[in-house]
Amino acid sequence: xxxxxxxxxxxxxxxxxxxxxxxxxxxxxxxxxxxxxxxxxxxxxxxxxxxxxxxxxxxxxxxxxxxxxxxxxxxxxxxxxxxxxxxxxxxxxxxxxxxxxxxxxxxxxxxxxxxxxxxxxxxxxxxxxxxxxxxxxxxxxxxxxxxxxxxxxxxxxxxxxxxxxxxxxxxxxxxxxxxxxxxxxxxxxxxxxxxxxxxxxxxxxxxxxxxxxxxxxxxxxxxxxxxxxxxxxxxxxxxxxxxxxxxxxxxxxxxxxxxxxxxxxxxxxxxxxxxxxxxxxxxxxxxxxxxxxxxxxxxxxxxx
Amino acid sequence: xxxxxxxxxxxxxxxxxxxxxxxxxxxxxxxxxxxxxxxxxxxxxxxxxxxxxxxxxxxxxxxxxxxxxxxxxxxxxxxxxxxxxxxxxxxxxxxxxxxxxxxxxxxxxxxxxxxxxxxxxxxxxxxxxxxxxxxxxxxxxxxxxxxxxxxxxxxxxxxxxxxxxxxxxxxxxxxxxxxxxxxxxxxxxxxxxxxxxxxxxxxxxxxxxxxxxxxxxxxxxxxxxxxxxxxxxxxxxxxxxxxxxxxxxxxxxxxxxxxxxxxxxxxxxxxxxxxxxxxxxxxxxxxxxxxxxxxxxxxxxxxxxxxxxxxxxx
Numbered sequence: 001x002x003x004x005x006x007x008x009x010x011x012x013x014x015x016x017x018x019x020x021x022x023x024x025x026x027x028x029x030x031x032x033x034x035x036x037x038x039x040x041x042x043x044x045x046x047x048x049x050x051x052x053x054x055x056x057x058x059x060x061x062x063x064x065x066x067x068x069x070x071x072x073x074x075x076x077x078x079x080x081x082x083x084x085x086x087x088x089x090x091x092x093x094x095x096x097x098x099x100x101x102x103x104x105x106x107x108x109x110x111x112x113x114x115x116x117x118x119x120x121x122x123x124x125x126x127x128x129x130x131x132x133x134x135x136x137x138x139x140x141x142x143x144x145x146x147x148x149x150x151x152x153x154x155x156x157x158x159x160x161x162x163x164x165x166x167x168x169x170x171x172x173x174x175x176x177x178x179x180x181x182x183x184x185x186x187x188x189x190x191x192x193x194x195x196x197x198x199x200x201x202x203x204x205x206x207x208x209x210x211x212x213x214x215x216x217x218x219x220x221x222x223x224x225x226x227x228x229x230x231x232x233x234x235x236x237x238x239x240x241x242x243x244x245x246x247x248x249x250x251x252x253x254x255x256x257x258x259x260x261x262x263x264x265x266x267x268x269x270x271x272x273x274x275x276x277x278x279x280x281x282x283x284x285x286x287x288x289x290x291x292x293x294x295x296x297x298x299x300x301x302x303x304x
Numbered sequence: 305x306x307x308x309x310x311x312x313x314x315x316x317x318x319x320x321x322x323x324x325x326x327x328x329x330x331x332x333x334x335x336x337x338x339x340x341x342x343x344x345x346x347x348x349x350x351x352x353x354x355x356x357x358x359x360x361x362x363x364x365x366x367x368x369x370x371x372x373x374x375x376x377x378x379x380x381x382x383x384x385x386x387x388x389x390x391x392x393x394x395x396x397x398x399x400x401x402x403x404x405x406x407x408x409x410x411x412x413x414x415x416x417x418x419x420x421x422x423x424x425x426x427x428x429x430x431x432x433x434x435x436x437x438x439x440x441x442x443x444x445x446x447x448x449x450x451x452x453x454x455x456x457x458x459x460x461x462x463x464x465x466x467x468x469x470x471x472x473x474x475x476x477x478x479x480x481x482x483x484x485x486x487x488x489x490x491x492x493x494x495x496x497x498x499x500x501x502x503x504x505x506x507x508x509x510x511x512x513x514x515x516x517x518x519x520x521x522x523x524x525x526x527x528x529x530x531x532x533x534x535x536x537x538x539x540x541x542x543x544x545x546x547x548x549x550x551x552x553x554x555x556x557x558x559x560x561x562x563x564x565x566x567x568x569x570x571x572x573x574x575x576x577x578x579x580x581x582x583x584x585x586x587x588x589x590x591x592x593x594x595x596x597x598x599x600x601x602x603x604x605x606x607x608x609x610x611x612x613x614x615x616x617x618x
Binding site (some may be wrong): 013093156161177231232282296299 | 386389390408450458544578
């Protein structure tokens with residue numbers, strides 16, 4: 001396998017980052033995953049963290065170095081992540097399970113497989129066009145599908161953040177799976193949270209990635225998204241990979257070559273885990289002191 | 305459901321940290337607010353975290369009694385109180401109440417806020433019932449929305465905007481008060497911390513679909529508060545409107561008195577379907593500012609009518 005990959009997660013204008021991203025590969029398979037913890041719900045970032053962590057661990061167990069059935073892997077991975085979130089909620093006696101969206105993609109044998117829940121998206125870009133993308137599990141996407149509003153109107157619709165499917169929560173998740181999709185050299189797969197695609201729009205996203213490599217363009221497009229998002233900018237995260245099946249790729253780009261990897265080796269890169277201490281719901285005296293110190297600090301800082 | 309208990313406030317003259325309690329200003333389901341003075345004699349408002357379903361302070365006592373089985377919920381609510389403090393501490397906006405200090409005492413926590421002089425919008429409405437002018441409504445809400453925009457930028461929803469939580473400083477500048485409902489309302493299924501909503505101002509999703517809450521939820525309350533300015537009282541409660549909507553649209557009710565544009569904005573904010581309301585404060589502000597120049601200005605004919613009315617009254 002040969003590919004160029006880039007991932008980044010930014011906080012936007014929010015107080016904390018509830019997005020989690022990771023990619024992970026063995027000699028024969030690549031996993032990319034993104035989860036966007038749902039803000040209105042408690043511990044959204046915990047749900048996102050559990051999901052990403054669960055899927056990467058699941059990958060390391062199963063990809064040795066080949067996955068037997070990538071779609072089955074995604075299905076059991078997401079379903080078990082959902083259960084892990086519920087277990088967390090039960091263990092901590094949370095009255096409401098935390099929730100997250102998720103999009104995950106496996107590439108193996110030049111074939112891509114993906115699954116998603118909610119409004120985090122996957123784009124497959126080919127020949128400077130959207131070859132295919134996921135359909136959000138959101139009310140506005142339903143309205144678009146029913147022809148009630150246009151894609152453009154959906155970007156500004158008040159209900160655009162409301163998703164009807166997620167991991168965690170009371171209902172068992174409705175996971176949507178892709179077909180087995182053959183990849184061509186030069187294809188780019190982008191998985192991203194709504195903080196990225198929503199301010200940017202499809203057109204700018206396609207044109208941006210047509211201008212350069214995922215390494216160069218992803219940070220630039222994130223800058224643009226943040227500019228467009230303004231003061232309400234949500235967390236934004238992207239994992240973008242360009243598939244390079246041939247050897248004509250520019251040798252200066254950081255291409256990853258997995259052929260030389262040992263059969264049981266995995267490389268995992270996760271972002272945001274240092275900030276993502278799993279917070280306990282039990283508030284200890286120390287926590288109270290810390291919270292008060294933090295608030296006083298903010299008061300002093302902002303009163304000047 | 306636990307029986308409702310009443311908490312006794314700390315007595316006047318009580319020395320609380322570096323503040324001396326003057327008197328109790330208000331008593332809510334989650335907290336007591338006091339007027340107090342600091343060592344320089346500056347008045348402050350101090351909010352004491354004291355959810356009355358979980359912690360009970362008997363007359364003459366200082367620390368509240370908390371049953372063991374309520375300790376978890378009490379601490380959870382404290383976290384919400386911290387959230388409120390944290391969000392407000394990051395906000396420095398002339399139209400949002402200012403947090404000055406935060407401390408722990410008496411086995412609970414306290415938030416010290418700037419004490420504002422003036423009166424609430426509710427008092428103003430009562431005093432000037434039916435005589436509130438369009439310029440007043442526009443001036444108050446334009447500035448209030450600046451503050452609310454900051455609140456939303458901090459990812460905080462107020463969830464209890466109403467005329468009694470909007471304070472008019474003596475210079476007329478509004479201040480958004482009492483963020484007590486903010487985080488607590490996000491938890492609905494715990495019996496211990498029930499969400500609070502004020503009938504007439506709470507949006508339908510606060511009753512029915514808390515997972516649908518967003519900036520538009522506060523926007524409903526802003527619309528209802530504007531409506532209350534025009535009507536002189538609270539509009540029909542959203543849960544009742546869902547059963548049978550008897551709310552007369554502002555555009556119909558006051559067509560002869562206020563500009564069509566203002567009335568349309570009020571009605572837009574109060575649409576029952578949250579998805580149809582202005583999605584953000586920014587959108588609402590833009591709608592309010594739009595075509596502001598064509599706002600109905602009194603013409604000589606109106607002036608004549610006014611003079612006639614005045615003459616007739618005499």
